[in-house]
Amino acid sequence: MENATQTLHRLTSYEPGRERDEPVDDPRVSLPRDLPSTTAPAVAVLAGTAAVAPAELDLPQLSRSLHLSAGVVRTTVRPYAT
Numbered sequence: 001m002e003n004a005t006q007t008l009h010r011l012t013s014y015e016p017g018r019e020r021d022e023p024v025d026d027p028r029v030s031l032p033r034d035l036p037s038t039t040a041p042a043v044a045v046l047a048g049t050a051a052v053a054p055a056e057l058d059l060p061q062l063s064r065s066l067h068l069s070a071g072v073v074r075t076t077v078r079p080y081a082t
Contacts, residue, residue, distance in 0.1 A: 031063035038064075 002010070011029045014020060023030055044050035057065075075082050 031066065032060045033063075034060070035064040035067060036060045 008029070011024050011026050023033065038045075040050035040052050045052065
């Protein structure tokens, strides 16, 4: 029997014949691909001065937050690549 970690690995790992950006058809790992737009400037939101109404975090907003927070923060130089 698979545990949760093994299931996540199986559903999100590369497999031959499937493109890396091709979504897996499983509701446990599928997030909306159409991200909601925003109108407030990022600097104003981060500073806490943006005029945005408080709201519950829904799945599309969570997807946007995760997408935008997955940036590269450092790189490592290896003999074969950076």
